[in-house]
Amino acid sequence: MGIILFDDQFRNNLLPLSFTRPVSEFRVGILTISDKWKRYLNSEISYLTEGYLQEKYPLIIDAENLLINSAICPDKGLLDAIAGIREGEALFYDQLLVAVQLNEAAVKEFNINKLSSYRRIEYLNSVTRIAYPENIFSLN
Secondary structure, three states: OEEEEEOOOOHHHHOOHHHOOOHHHOEEOOEEHHHHHHHHHOOOEEEEOOHHHOOOOOOOOOOEEEEEEOOEEOOHHHHHHHHOOOEOEEEEEOOEEEEEEEEHHHHHOOOOOOOOOOEEEEOOOOOEEOOOHHHHHHOO
């Protein structure tokens, strides 16, 4: 299964830092968010970000894919919830898309602004999310 970290519609809140890299490449503590996901999932990851960043941060699509919001840091409870979602299901924290499992064709059509076609699953615990530049330091 391919693991894809996607930048959501709130990426602009992190400008100018997000001009040069996907949000998951921000360092929070000693590791980047993507490094944290790699360690938790024991898997390589790819990126769904702005077109001009895709050459340096490529998107690799498999037959089955798990898309995870790149601004969210992993923890054990979140991993357990993500492990429970199936193809076409999406994990939400309030109105924020946390993760969605999609096949190859659905990844190519993925649009962060059109989420109504996914079966919604609510995540009731809190998440650690980098929403503004100051979060990089306050959540460190």
